[in-house]
Amino acid sequence: MNALKENTGYEGWLRFSKLTNANLEAEYRTFFKRLVMSEESEILGTAKEELVKGIQAILDTSLECSDQAGQASNIILATQNTKIDLVTTLVGDHSSQLNEEGYILKTDKETHSVLVYGKTDKGVLYGVFHLLRLVQTEVSLVDIEIVENPKNQLRMLNHWDNMDGSIERGYAGKSIFFEDNRFVEDFSRIKDYARLLASIGINGTTINNVNVHEVETNLITEEFLPDVARVADIFRAYGIKLFLSVNYASTIQLGGLGTADPLDENVRHWWKEKAKEIYSYIPDFGGVVVKADSEHRPGPFTYGRNHADGSNMLAEALEPFDGIVLWRCFVYNCLQDWRDRSIDRARAAYDHFKPLDGQFKDNVLLQIKNGPMDFQVREGVSPLFGAMPSTNQILEFQITQEYTGQQRHLCYLIPQWKEILDFETYAKGEGSPVKSVVDGSMYEYKYSGITAVVNVGNDMNWTGHTLAQANLYGYGRLIWNPDLSTEEITNEWVKATFGVDPQVVETVTEMLLKSWSIYEKYTSPLGVGWMVNPNHHYGPNVDGYEYDRWGTYHFADLQGIGVDRTVATGTGYTGQYFPENTSFYESIETCPDELLLFFHHVPYTHQLKSGVSVIQHIYNTHFEGVEEAEELKNRWLALEGKVDDVRFRHVLARQEEQAEHSKEWRDIINTYFYRKSGIADELNRTIY
16 A cells, blocks of 8 residues: 555655765765653654654664653654753753744754754644655755744634535545545545645645535534544644534524524623533534625625624634634625626625724634635635735635636646735835734734635545645745745745656656646736636636626627726726725736736727737737747656656646647637737738
């Protein structure tokens, strides 16, 4: 089984292979003889287990374990409670620089010792994984002195798993938690998953879909809470808190009350009693995620209440247990007539939530998608970030590639997320990026952070496309420290996953870094988005989105294309930004080309800053995207013999599919706009 796992990508970036660099092996052996740990806790036990297994695999050596440091070659795991002289000496003044999950990695040349020090045991666990990453990627340990703190308090993942085993927007097999409306029998894979998450600093996760169906509603009942607690036990050992998505109408479906009115005393009492029950099974339960009043989900609107009323009712129930409510801001009326150009889905989250600033309890976090629409390959950044100084905010990304190729196409999302985190909101003037909002520093939120819809399933390689593992790894590393460069993160993942061969590292790195741009070229031009088949969202269909039967996400007609979101003549969406961004996007002259059609309706003949017309840009990029998708495949082909056969053939099959599918995108999109505009391609290429 282990060989199978290694060859299929099951171990991911924790694929600890035997070191072949003789010089580094000699160096490492001077540090790794005795493992010293004088404290005990569940998480410290995990850290010890991971270190012993990792060093055994990489150096083929067993660590001697002790509670006392020897004269030399110690690897010491310690917290602020450790009473070992060498620890005190090595830590020095650095201890004061650590937060609750931070750590210090430091080597001592005189004793050939390595210290992994955390203020808490969670810090030690994260430090151990960092140390293993250094060894795995063949970094010298001489003179290492690293002080690391996570920048974001909450570093979460949202699973959209259903208890029948399916996963909404899942592209890598079935759920690792559920099957046949019950929990899986074998929890060993859940532990392996927890290892992967802890190694990139994840500290919280939900395990069920935000669209909570009838069966999943029962997860908070005595029927399933014992199993939920078993999963929580596994995650706890890796420093991860368990959350659940809950059905806002649980009082009706489970409590028999006939109402879910958040101001009804019986409703409030029911949730308080339910919270007591949940915490009796899981004392460190993180809290709940709620999707309400959107896409047919129940919520407080039914009773004439607002989102503050609804979330505060739940927050009140969780407050005695230090639980939190993550209340999703993805709220809009999906049944309205989108042909009315005064209606703009992009406005919805801001219009619903901005007026409520200051009305939410301090254990409520508003969970805001990175853009105002729905995880498109390119869209504006949500204007809600920074707009609510008195309300906790958490940013939501989508790792699972719903609109970016569904893990059948290569689309590396770290560059996109970097742009979003670095986006200047101007909330407190210049120097107010999104990352400073969601790390809590701008407004000193009590709770804040980043979450994402995850991309894993029970496929042997976890993510369907082996290279899609880079999105999960990169997400964890980026939210730990948003100031890490895309190149740093990418280099780490490639080396940890495929080894340090220079050709492999260079090739896979370049494939990843170019892939977002390539996917954008042959799919959605200039910020349009959405042109996908209804319901499953895979493949091109220009007018096909299920809430867009009339092409109202791009408003293409005989004269032009794009959505007028200006204050002057459009929906007024640009006015939701702070003034500097309002004026930037309001003007066609300053609006960046890559978002032009997201903010403006323009003629096909409108000249972009590149010097080409909009229609010619559409033609050009779709042809270029196909050529570049073919190049991705050819670059991977050049690695034959340098990557193990199973993973090589798997990725090759994915790249072949992408190259072929990109042609379908090119032909359908170009043909549509040629027929709509009546303007021929200047280069006389074939458009059907």
